[in-house]
Structure formats: C-alpha cells, structure tokens
Amino acid sequence: MISVEGVHKSFGRQIVLDGVSLQVQPHEILAVVGPSGVGKSVLLKLIMGILQPDRGCITIKGESICEACSEGRRNKIRACCGVLFQSAALFDSLTVFDNIAFPLREEKHLPRDEVNQRVLDMLEALSLKKYAFRYPEQLSMGIRKRVGMARALVREPEIFLFDEPNTGLDPMDGQEVYELINDCRKKWKFAGLVISHEIPEVFQVSDRVAMLWNGKVVEEGPPAQLIKSTNPIVQQFLKGKTDGPIRIQ
Amino acid sequence: MMSISPVVAVEKIGAPVLGFTERWGASVIFLYHAICAIFRPPFRFYLFLVQMLQIGTHSTLVVALIGLFTGAVMAVQGEYTLSKFGATAFTGSAVALSLIRELGPVLTALMVVGRAGSAITAEIGIMRITEQIDALRSMAVDPIKYLMAPRILAGIVAMPLLCCIFIVVGIFGGYVVGVGLLGLSAGTFVSQMVTAVDTFDVVSGVVKAVVFGFIFGWVSCYKGFTCGYGAMGVNRATTGSVVTSSVAVLVVDYFLTSILTRVFLQ
Numbered sequence: 001m002i003s004v005e006g007v008h009k010s011f012g013r014q015i016v017l018d019g020v021s022l023q024v025q026p027h028e029i030l031a032v033v034g035p036s037g038v039g040k041s042v043l044l045k046l047i048m049g050i051l052q053p054d055r056g057c058i059t060i061k062g063e064s065i066c067e068a069c070s071e072g073r074r075n076k077i078r079a080c081c082g083v084l085f086q087s088a089a090l091f092d093s094l095t096v097f098d099n100i101a102f103p104l105r106e107e108k109h110l111p112r113d114e115v116n117q118r119v120l121d122m123l124e125a126l127s128l129k130k131y132a133f134r135y136p137e138q139l140s141m142g143i144r145k146r147v148g149m150a151r152a153l154v155r156e157p158e159i160f161l162f163d164e165p166n167t168g169l170d171p172m173d174g175q176e177v178y179e180l181i182n183d184c185r186k187k188w189k190f191a192g193l194v195i196s197h198e199i200p201e202v203f204q205v206s207d208r209v210a211m212l213w214n215g216k217v218v219e220e221g222p223p224a225q226l227i228k229s230t231n232p233i234v235q236q237f238l239k240g241k242t243d244g245p246i247r248i249q
Numbered sequence: 250m251m252s253i254s255p256v257v258a259v260e261k262i263g264a265p266v267l268g269f270t271e272r273w274g275a276s277v278i279f280l281y282h283a284i285c286a287i288f289r290p291p292f293r294f295y296l297f298l299v300q301m302l303q304i305g306t307h308s309t310l311v312v313a314l315i316g317l318f319t320g321a322v323m324a325v326q327g328e329y330t331l332s333k334f335g336a337t338a339f340t341g342s343a344v345a346l347s348l349i350r351e352l353g354p355v356l357t358a359l360m361v362v363g364r365a366g367s368a369i370t371a372e373i374g375i376m377r378i379t380e381q382i383d384a385l386r387s388m389a390v391d392p393i394k395y396l397m398a399p400r401i402l403a404g405i406v407a408m409p410l411l412c413c414i415f416i417v418v419g420i421f422g423g424y425v426v427g428v429g430l431l432g433l434s435a436g437t438f439v440s441q442m443v444t445a446v447d448t449f450d451v452v453s454g455v456v457k458a459v460v461f462g463f464i465f466g467w468v469s470c471y472k473g474f475t476c477g478y479g480a481m482g483v484n485r486a487t488t489g490s491v492v493t494s495s496v497a498v499l500v501v502d503y504f505l506t507s508i509l510t511r512v513f514l515q
Contacts, residue, residue: 045383048383048386048387049386050383050386071282071391071393074386075386075389075390075391076389078387078389079389081387082387083383083384083387085380085383085384085387086380087379087380089379089380089384090381091381091384092379092381102388103389106390106395151388152387155388161387
C-alpha cells in the first residue's frame with residue numbers, strides 16, 4: 001500500500017532522513033518509532049506529499065506522490081489516505097458535526113441528506129453523539145483525537161496515517177485511543193502507519209515496527225523481534241536509558 | 250586587522266540577495282496559484298460571502314467613521330488655505346477631489362489592512378501552526394483554493410465598495426463642517442464640487458481601491474501561509490503583513506497616480 005524507497009531529506013545542512021526504505025502491506029499496521037527529532041513526522045509529511053524528498057521515491061497504491069506534478073494530482077493520490085494529526089487538527093471554527101461532515105461536503109460533494117446520515121452514523125460508531133454541536137475548544141484532547149479519527153474514517157480510507165496518536169493524553173485516554181485504533185481497524189480494515197515514541201504501548205496496534213535513528217531504519221520487524229533485538233540503540237530506546245549510543249541533544 | 254576573503258565577502262552579499270529573490274519568487278508563485286484557483290471549479294460562493302462579511306461589512310463602521318472625520322478635517326484645512334487666496338468657494342471641490350482621488354482609496358486601504366489584514370494573517374498563520382492546513386491537504390482539499398482565493402477575491406471586491414462609503418461619508422462630513430460650522434454657502438459648496446469632479450477622478454479612485462484590495466489580499470494571505478512556528482511566528486507574520494501591505498499601498502499609490510494621470514489626461 002505504501003512504499004518508501006531510499007528517501008533522503010535534509011533541512012539546510014541538517015540531514016533528517018538518510019536513505020529510509022519501508023513498506024506497508026494491505027491490512028497491515030507499521031509503527032515507526034524513535035526518539036524525538038529523528039524525523040518521524042517528516043516521514044509522515046513526505047508520505048502525504050506535503051514535503052518533497054531530496055532523493056528517493058514514495059508510492060501510495062503504486063502511484064508515486066513525489067512525481068505528482070500538481071496539487072490536484074497529489075490530491076488524487078492522497079484520496080485513499082486518512083490522517084490523525086498529533087493535535088487532531090480540527091477546524092476550530094466548525095462544530096464536531098461540521099468537522100466530520102467537512103470532507104464529505106468539500107471533497108466528495110455528497111448531497112446534504114447523505115452527508116447528514118453518514119456523519120450521524122460515524123458519531124454513533126465512535127460514541128460522539130453528545131459532542132456533535134460542541135466546538136473543538138470545548139473538548140478534551142482525548143475527545144478531539146476521537147473526532148479527528150471520525151473525520152478521517154468518514155472518508156473510508158484504505159490507508160490510515162497516525163501521527164503520535166496519544167501525544168498530550170493521560171495514560172487512560174492514551175490507552176483508549178489505541179483500543180479505538182484496533183476497533184476501527186477491525187471494522188474498516190485499513191492499512192496503517194503509526195508514528196510514535198510510546199514504547200511499548202504502540203506495539204498493541206502494530207504488526208511490524210521500524211525504529212528510526214540518525215536518519216536510518218536501524219531495526220525492523222514484528223514487535224517481539226524488536227524487543228529481543230541485541231542492537232544497543234534499540235535496547236537503550238526500549239529501556240529508556242540515558243547512557244548509550246543515543247545522546248540527548 | 251581582519252581580512253575577509255573575496256569568497257566570504259561574495260557569500261555575505263549573495264545570501265540576502267538570494268533570500269530576497271527566493272521570497273519574492275515564492276510569493277509570486279503563490280499569487281499565480283491563488284489567481285488560478287479563483288477561476289477553477291468547484292466554486293464555493295459561500296466562502297466568498299463569509300469573507301465579504303469579515304473584510305467588508307465588519308470594516309464599514311470604522312471606515313465610515315474615519316471618512317467622516319477626514320472629510321471634516323479637509324473642510325477646515327481647505328477653507329483655511331483657500332481663504333488666503335480668497336477662494337473659499339472652492340472648498341467643496343477641494344474636499345471632494347482629495348477624497349475621491351487620493352485620501353479615499355489610501356486611507357480605506359490602510360484601515361482595512363490594519364483591521365482585516367492582520368486578522369487574516371493571524372487566522373491563516375494559526376491554522377498553519379496547528380496543522381489545520383495540513384489537514385485540508387490530507388482531505389484532498391487545496392488550501393490555496395479553499396482559504397486564499399475567497400479572501401483575495403473578497404479583498405478586490407470589498408475595497409472599492411468601502412472606498413465609496415468612505416468618500417460619500419467624507420464629503421458629507423466636509424459639507425457639515427464647511428456649510429454648518431464655517432458658514433460656507435451650501436449651493437456653492439455642492440455646485441463647485443459637481444463642476445470640479447469628472448469621470449476620470451472617480452475611475453482613478455476606484456482603480457486604486459481595486460489594486461489596493463488585491464495587494465491587501467495577496468500580502469495578508471501569503472504572510473499567514475508562510476507563517477513561522479509558535480506565538481513568535483504568528484507575531485512576526487502579522488506585523489510583517491501590516492507593514493508590508495501599508496508600505497506597498499503607499500508605494501503603488503505613487504506609481505498608479507502617475508500612470509493613471511498620464512493615461513487619462515493624454
């Protein structure tokens with residue numbers, strides 16, 4: 001579903017990604033983990049076509065988003081993707097209902113009755129009915145993330161990208177988001193890519209895990225394999241130690 | 250004494266020149282995309298109406314207030330200056346011509362830039378730093394078409410309308426002060442004004458307002474769209490938007506006046 005081949009990305013003299021290659025297969029969820037500032041969110045923006053790689057190729061369902069010459073072409077490639085942003089990125093001038101209805105009105109241009117029905121179904125499915133006419137500023141971060149998921153799911157994406165899904169949440173809300181991801185995955189059967197540094201919580205939603213460090217993938221495999229890895233970088237990150245090859249900068 | 254190698258010297262001069270050229274190029278490319286977006290379907294007329302409300306309707310009161318007092322001041326100053334030449338009868342023409350040709354478009358633009366331009370930059374800037382613009386892209390909605398095009402178009406349409414309100418209210422203010430307080434003849438005030446103002450004056454005022462509306466929309470949207478991160482980023486973008494728009498309005502005003510005068514009077 002997603003193929004990242006030898007992607008390089010620098011900002012000025014700072015090399016962020018240095019030949020990253022990853023694959024996400026249909027119905028599979030890949031977690032990309034690593035310390036803060038290693039370029040996980042940059043990778044997500046490259047996949048979405050918001051940033052352009054310096055070198056390398058990213059394809060979504062076989063179509064290269066890097067070679068798309070116009071915003072319209074990129075939009076067509078992105079149409080199969082849903083994204084849950086770190087801050088949920090809800091439109092603060094719209095109610096929860098209108099936020100969820102937004103892609104149906106503005107992207108798919110569906111008739112009003114169908115939009116209303118699909119939004120009501122989504123509110124019901126994600127237990128958001130009582131928040132329907134509240135604005136994002138009136139919601140807790142946990143509920144905002146839930147609304148963010150509803151807004152992405154209403155487009156029925158084949159691929160779901162999660163950027164730090166439990167950032168800013170307490171442990172209970174964080175766990176709830178992971179359970180929600182698992183429930184939604186069973187129901188909507190999407191492939192996914194989760195960007196996170198929450199170890200080991202992210203393992204419960206991922207089939208495979210790739211760890212990024214110094215712009216490269218240092219370890220990739222099922223969660224169990226990562227836990228057993230003898231790589232000192234992986235072990236230091238998993239155990240949260242301050243001494244080791246990873247230096248806090 | 251420190252010596253600087255020629256390469257370092259060229260780098261020091263070249264870096265800001267390249268930076269300036271890059272920023273200009275980026276803003277022109279942004280404008281090109283925004284103009285294309287205005288003419289490309291789907292047309293979201295309601296977004297244009299919302300922006301007309303924000304930029305136009307919500308600025309009406311302040312523009313009218315400034316217009317009223319500008320006209321009043323022009324009447325006082327005009328009567329004082331013209332009395333030195335025994336020509337107070339021309340106060341009405343002086344007030345009307347200065348408002349229609351110059352003060353109306355320029356002061357309206359400066360007021361709208363200060364009120365609505367800063368708001369547009371801050372709004373788009375905050376949308377950028379809170380990933381709302383990325384969210385639009387993720388839903389295959391072009392942010393330039395959805396956010397920028399309606400604002401630029403509303404700026405182009407609202408500015409001349411606000412300018413007309415400014416001029417009409419300004420002339421009324423001048424009339425009230427000139428005739429009511431300074432004792433000028435009402436008939437002379439109006440008749441001299443009607444005689445002095447011709448179509449060119451009105452057209453040049455409206456053309457200026459349209460161009461200023463375009464500059465206002467372009468700069469406000471571009472500054473918001475390229476806003477830096479954090480509160481400081483929004484602060485810089487908003488300040489930059491108001492300063493750049495205001496300076497651009499005054500600079501373009503000089504060139505427009507020169508060009509329009511040459512074109513129409515030849």
